[in-house]
Amino acid sequence: MTQQFELDLHSEFLRADLFLAMGQPTEAARILERVIAAEPANQAALELLARAYYGSAQLSRSEQTLTRLVQLAPANGWARRALARTLERQSRAADAAVHHRMADALGAA
Numbered sequence: 266m267t268q269q270f271e272l273d274l275h276s277e278f279l280r281a282d283l284f285l286a287m288g289q290p291t292e293a294a295r296i297l298e299r300v301i302a303a304e305p306a307n308q309a310a311l312e313l314l315a316r317a318y319y320g321s322a323q324l325s326r327s328e329q330t331l332t333r334l335v336q337l338a339p340a341n342g343w344a345r346r347a348l349a350r351t352l353e354r355q356s357r358a359a360d361a362a363v364h365h366r367m368a369d370a371l372g373a374a
Contacts, residue, residue, distance in 0.1 A: 274300050278310055285313065290320030308338055315344075319351060327351045335364075342373025 277300050284293040294317035300310045311334045318327035331348040349364035
């Protein structure tokens with residue numbers, strides 16, 4: 266039973282990725298919220314969820330998701346850069362600068 270549940274979560278992740286690629290970030294976020302509810306530490310799902318929130322201009326949700334991802338993986342340069350850009354879009358340049366510096370130190374693009 267567990268294997269089937271994991272397979273369904275993976276299928277849902279792939280489905281959300283497809284929705285995001287098709288320019289439907291709100292639908293992708295809806296799907297990913299269920300995946301994260303089942304697997305709260307799934308870093309790939311958190312990253313995709315943050316992208317979906319960012320893409321649908323849900324900036325505070327994107328910030329919360331990216332903050333959680335940075336807590337789980339402090340050396341994730343992509344997450345640091347994405348968090349910085351999310352903060353910048355909220356006119357919080359000083360907060361963003363910290364994460365830009367960390368992303369630079371980690372070699373993130």
